Amino acid sequence: xxxxxxxLPGDVAPCHALIAELALKLESxxxxxxxxxxxxxxxxxxxxxxxxxxxxxxxxxxYAAAVMVTAKGEAQVKPPEExxxxxxxxxxxxxxxxxxxxxxxxxxLGAEERTCPECREALRPIGEEVSExxxxxxxxxxxxxxxxxxxxCPKGCTVVTASKPMQPIEKGxxxxxxxxxxxxxxxxxHQPLYRQEEMLARQGVSLSRRTMAGWMGQSAELxxxxxxxxxxxxxxxxxxxxxxxxxxxxxxxxxxTRTGRIWTYVGDGGHPYTVYDYTPDRSRDGPVAFxxxxxxxxxxxxxPGYDAIYKASGVTEVACWAHTRRKFFEAQSSDLKRSTIMLxxxxxxxxxxxxxxxxxxxxxxxxxxRQEKSVLILKDIEIYLRSEQPQVLPKSPxxxxxxYTLSNWPALLRYxxxxxxxxxxxxxxxxxxxxxxxxxxxxxxxxDNGGRTAAILTSFTTTCxxxxxxxxxxxxxxxxxxxAHKHSELAALLPDKWKEVRAAQxxxxxxx
Numbered sequence: 001x002x003x004x005x006x007x008l009p010g011d012v013a014p015c016h017a018l019i020a021e022l023a024l025k026l027e028s029x030x031x032x033x034x035x036x037x038x039x040x041x042x043x044x045x046x047x048x049x050x051x052x053x054x055x056x057x058x059x060x061x062x063y064a065a066a067v068m069v070t071a072k073g074e075a076q077v078k079p080p081e082e083x084x085x086x087x088x089x090x091x092x093x094x095x096x097x098x099x100x101x102x103x104x105x106x107x108x109l110g111a112e113e114r115t116c117p118e119c120r121e122a123l124r125p126i127g128e129e130v131s132e133x134x135x136x137x138x139x140x141x142x143x144x145x146x147x148x149x150x151x152x153c154p155k156g157c158t159v160v161t162a163s164k165p166m167q168p169i170e171k172g173x174x175x176x177x178x179x180x181x182x183x184x185x186x187x188x189x190h191q192p193l194y195r196q197e198e199m200l201a202r203q204g205v206s207l208s209r210r211t212m213a214g215w216m217g218q219s220a221e222l223x224x225x226x227x228x229x230x231x232x233x234x235x236x237x238x239x240x241x242x243x244x245x246x247x248x249x250x251x252x253x254x255x256x257t258r259t260g261r262i263w264t265y266v267g268d269g270g271h272p273y274t275v276y277d278y279t280p281d282r283s284r285d286g287p288v289a290f291x292x293x294x295x296x297x298x299x300x301x302x303x304p305g306y307d308a309i310y311k312a313s314g315v316t317e318v319a320c321w322a323h324t325r326r327k328f329f330e331a332q333s334s335d336l337k338r339s340t341i342m343l344x345x346x347x348x349x350x351x352x353x354x355x356x357x358x359x360x361x362x363x364x365x366x367x368x369x370r371q372e373k374s375v376l377i378l379k380d381i382e383i384y385l386r387s388e389q390p391q392v393l394p395k396s397p398x399x400x401x402x403x404y405t406l407s408n409w410p411a412l413l414r415y416x417x418x419x420x421x422x423x424x425x426x427x428x429x430x431x432x433x434x435x436x437x438x439x440x441x442x443x444x445x446x447x448d449n450g451g452r453t454a455a456i457l458t459s460f461t462t463t464c465x466x467x468x469x470x471x472x473x474x475x476x477x478x479x480x481x482x483x484a485h486k487h488s489e490l491a492a493l494l495p496d497k498w499k500e501v502r503a504a505q506x507x508x509x510x511x512x
Contacts, residue, residue: 148162168479169215184461184475187458190437190442193212197209213446235291237267239420243429247444250445250447263276263287268420284304284305349423356370
């Protein structure tokens with residue numbers, strides 16, 4: 001409202017109306033400023049701040065113990081007991097792995113030094129001292145010549161030529177080791193192809209990034225039947241964790257990159273595979289198509305695209321307490337007291353999980369511990385949130401955090417109903433960390449086909465990391481053998497099965 005200070009109304013009633021109108025406008029602007037400041041703090045924290053959501057425990061319980069009261073009127077929040085600190089690791093040099101090759105270099109005394117200076121008798125050898133140092137031998141390219149001998153009948157009846165083994169790319173230049181090196185360098189070590197192009201050029205070999213990109217596409221096609229086997233195994237899990245992250249994709253019809261998605265699906269302990277899927281967008285069609293007829297628990301964030309899956313019979317939603325905690329952590333700048341109280345109680349839930357890990361409890365033991373301790377904490381949390389929800393603005397950060405928690409409340413309780421379930425979806429989030437690091441290096445996918453190639457090859461490198469397998473050793477072996485394998489025999493090439501056989505034969509090659 002615009003007005004001239006010189007023409008203010010002289011009557012009291014119009015003045016009161018004007019003041020009330022200005023007060024409402026000021027309150028609205030103040031609320032908008034607080035929201036903008038909250039968004040700015042989130043942006044600055046994401047860009048420059050620590051990624052870990054850490055809060056001083058003393059600060060947590062300073063608020064929680066004083067304010068949080070149950071329906072019985074008794075404060076239930078107690079500071080955690082001081083646990084003994086684990087012993088600090090020693091600072092000495094670690095022993096070098098026994099799997100590394102040892103090259104013996106002997107150092108001996110000269111002929112004159114092997115004579116006693118006192119009696120001039122010849123010294124006798126009594127042993128040796130061995131010390132070790134670590135040396136680096138640069139990787140090198142070699143040219144493998146396949147020589148196929150030819151035989152002919154002396155009478156000219158026939159000519160026979162020895163056959164060479166099948167190659168990963170028929171009539172192609174790269175051998176299994178080079179394909180494995182390029183794949184692991186890009187999808188496990190986050191080295192873009194243009195950097196690998198420069199590194200190979202230092203060895204005198206000119207390989208364009210376009211050529212290597214074509215190799216990766218052909219490698220993904222070669223591994224696709226095995227990738228489908230991994231997907232089938234993940235969908236046989238009792239529990240699947242899933243999440244997604246955006247990736248840039250070049251589009252010839254646009255003057256900029258568009259946003260595609262990489263989805264991760266983490267199998268349970270009985271199916272230890274991490275499988276990725278690529279979709280051109282974030283529509284629900286991607287996860288719906290991947291999940292298919294799956295029956296079991298699906299743990300994810302509250303993305304609405306999963307709702308169609310949860311409505312299907314046999315799929316049970318499990319929510320993530322880490323996502324819930326993040327909502328309250330980000331709301332601290334808006335409502336420190338309520339956020340800190342909630343962070344304190346969520347910490348208690350995680351203390352129970354930590355106790356279960358320390359005691360190395362099995363599924364039944366973990367369920368019993370949760371029923372004994374976590375269920376009571378969850379009841380206190382629900383009472384507190386329902387009592388505080390009417391007192392906060394729905395669109396405020398704290399109001400949104402409370403609404404998010406209560407709207408997902410049945411799914412947030414579900415982990416206390418089965419000991420095989422996790423309290424959060426961090427396993428899936430960790431599996432996307434490599435994608436995020438790589439995204440900062442290779443920047444974008446060249447096409448949707450490039451996204452699918454990345455999803456397939458990253459599935460193998462990440463699963464190898466999960467199983468403590470050297471991905472280069474695994475892929476080099478698989479690239480050299482998969483062309484000759486029948487489809488019915490592919491299951492033996494899955495990373496965990498391969499590791500079992502390889503470890504029995506040559507343990508040093510199977511373990512990273």
